[in-house]
Amino acid sequence: MIEILEARKGQIFEKGTEGTFDMACDKVSVAGSVSQRACVFCGSRVVLYPIADALHLIHGPVGCAAYTWDIRGSLSSGPELHRLSFSTDLREEEVIYGGEKKLYAALTELIGAYHPKAAFVYATCIIGLIGDDIQAVCRKVSDEQGIDVIPVHSEGFRGTKKDGYKAACEALFRLIGTDEQSIAAPHSINILGDFNLAGETWIIKEYYKQMGVEVVSCMTGDGRVDEIRRAHKAAMNVVQCSGSMTYLAKMMEKDYGIPFERVSYFGIEDTADALYKVARHFNDPAILKNTEELVRKEVSRIYPEVEAYRKYLEGKKAAIYVGGSFKAFSLVKALRHLGIATAIVGSQTGNREDYEYLEEICDEGTIIVDDTNPLELSRFMSERNVDLLIGGVKERPIAYKMGIAFCDHNHERKEALAGFEGMINFCREVHGSIMSPVWQFSPAKCLRAQKEEMEDANSIRQAAHS
Template sequence: MDEKGSNTLLKEREDFISCKHENGSNKGMKCDSNSLSGAISQRACVYCGARVVLNPITDACHIVHGPIGCASYTWDIRGSLSSGDDLYRNSFSTDLGEKDIIFGGEKKLVAAIDGIMEKYTPKLIFVYATCIVGVIGDDVKAICKTAEEKYSLPVIPVMAPGFAGHKSMGYKTAGNALMNLFSRNILPKVSGVNILGDFNLAGEMWIIKEYLKTIGVKVISAITGDACYDELKMASSASFNVVQCAGSMTNLAKRMEEEFDIPFVKISFVGLEDTKSSLLRIASLFKDKEIIERTQKFIKEEEAKILPTLNRYKENLKGKKAAIYVGGGFKAISLIKQFKELGISTILVGTQTGKKEDYEVINSLVDDGTIVLDDANPAELEKFMKEKGADILAAGVKERPLAYKLGVAFCDHNHERKHPLAGFIGAVNFAKEVNDSVNSPVWKYVKEGGENYER
């Protein structure tokens, strides 16, 4: 058996699995393609990718044109906290059934829009076309256009049939819908930034905004955590875009650069070092000496507050091994760095939607022997976690049961958590969660297959 374990894994998956070797590279690693049928991929569909990006817009109505299951699938699965409106917490569906699939569902969609306008007062409406609609051919765009003219508000079609690709395609679809909105209101430039790709899962957008306010940088629009229509209308006026979630927002940032002349930089507020470098990078965009000096002072003060705590946790965690499986490559890169800050080495890292350039960076950060996976399935995660002796898995809620069954500690770095993991406070929260989970006495009693799991 080779280091990939190819004699026990699906042969068709071999090109999606890499083992870091000295001076090695992941240039040949396959990624960003449709999931292998039968491999029980953890990756979601086009509709899911679009919905999770757009759903945090707090004063919007989201109509899912399709079976009721689609509406329930991504509704309210993320924290996406709001400081104002909570209309987005409602999920609307046309609930297409067999007769609608045979005779068409356009009348149901028209009735749904009319019903929403009668009962609610949304600032805008998104209409998601799901798989069934893609098959039966309802003219969603025409219905949205008619509704816009009737009610004088944006009714934006989101063409997201799940079979059209994978989650990354959904991100692109959501970006197209946002550009539809932004393009209606082209404004002169002002000094400030848009924050792209933070969804305010546990208040992170508020933390980032407060940091930028402290250093003297104005936030024009939050795209899309705690977003509202009136702020999103201003997005075209920003001087710069700062992109927190590169996987979901890079395509949108590129379009905004091309069409609105807004340059963008990729940043990350995950981990102490990335938070510091991101603040300095944002400050340097404006070439303002006072902003840079305020930023340096702010970083020094905040770092002094948390370093003693982080160092205490680091003493408890030295020599531990981490496995990572998250949605995007940029988050995986930040997590590798953050684990390293705590004295933890990464022995397995995978993403659902990573690109070739992401895996190149990952390869440069991890040690020899580290397994790198694209669009992994539970069998692969289990195999390599056991072989490499992982002490903790940082992943999403779908992977939690797998970690616990293997007797491995777990850190939820996805959408159901209730505490922020961004910024300086997030670095402390992360270190505390990792320490509490890895060093819990429960692992002394956990058995797998009747025998203690060797760690």
């Protein structure tokens, strides 16, 4: 394998060559690495962001608000308050004398102007240092304004992005259970960990509707405060993006006795599995029948299309580098349907169990990485001669520069990739990029073709000699 930093060795594994699987994950990035990871605040912000009728006020200097202003395509079917950027824009004076007054004034003004259903106040790095008591300010404003004002303890340095997910879950948990009036059907669920990127929540919700299962709330795609308040009335929690939301599901299980299942809506089997898991949980003949019909109808509808794409893509090789590892599992499987082998797979936030499962489902020789960096990733991609990279915003140009196709499976996806129709969109995106005529102009492609020709010639020569 390529040369890697000593401190990173425990976070890289090549299946089949290194004996027993072991992965040192859950580590903070090595100081001085070009980490692709973000911080606690980022974790909280991405999870809570899609709640469209809440106020999201970022308490700190302007940057944290500026960089997270409408960058995530979490769609709303109604209010769009979440797409604005509110910041207390702390200046030197407040850093010295404290920002509580400014926070109080900002909250009061914003709630007066926008009448949100609830407000989230995000603490950024500096708040943890200057010691603003945001809890007290939130309580005061909450009493005065009569809405929930919830502090989110998301100081950037307090851990990794995962700790930010936790802080977000804690904030959500404060809202859950505050509506005692509503009732929910016995066959009802909460969708956890879908953020309605490109309208994905809507696709999933439609499936559940067809199955006869009531969706009480979605956390947080196309999210609404009132739905979250009564989420504890649901009979089951269905958790996607387990890295961000399992913590909440566990809290709800403990306090409200709501069982949960971890699922994924990416790819054919995983989507079908997810729906069946829910159907089996309720064990209601009508729901089971509806689910079977839905899955049969959808699979028979999309299968020929997937097969058509497979003709072009069979034999290609992919690299996957995504935020959460659960997504990586689904992608490995989804790519198999297209005849694409996964040569490299990694995530920013996977835990030990995740990587063990990943190792199980991957082919021999697959490289598994935790918290990689561009230099490593590019070397692996070049060594394994991959045709496709699946990743996020910072990975895209690296792939392109190397003449490698790319599919965004992160915030910037433009097409819904979830569910059965998401699979078709995924196939189309992968096909569109891998088969693009643009690669014929890329020097990398030419170099690669030359290399392959040489190898072919060599093997013919060798065969002739023997």
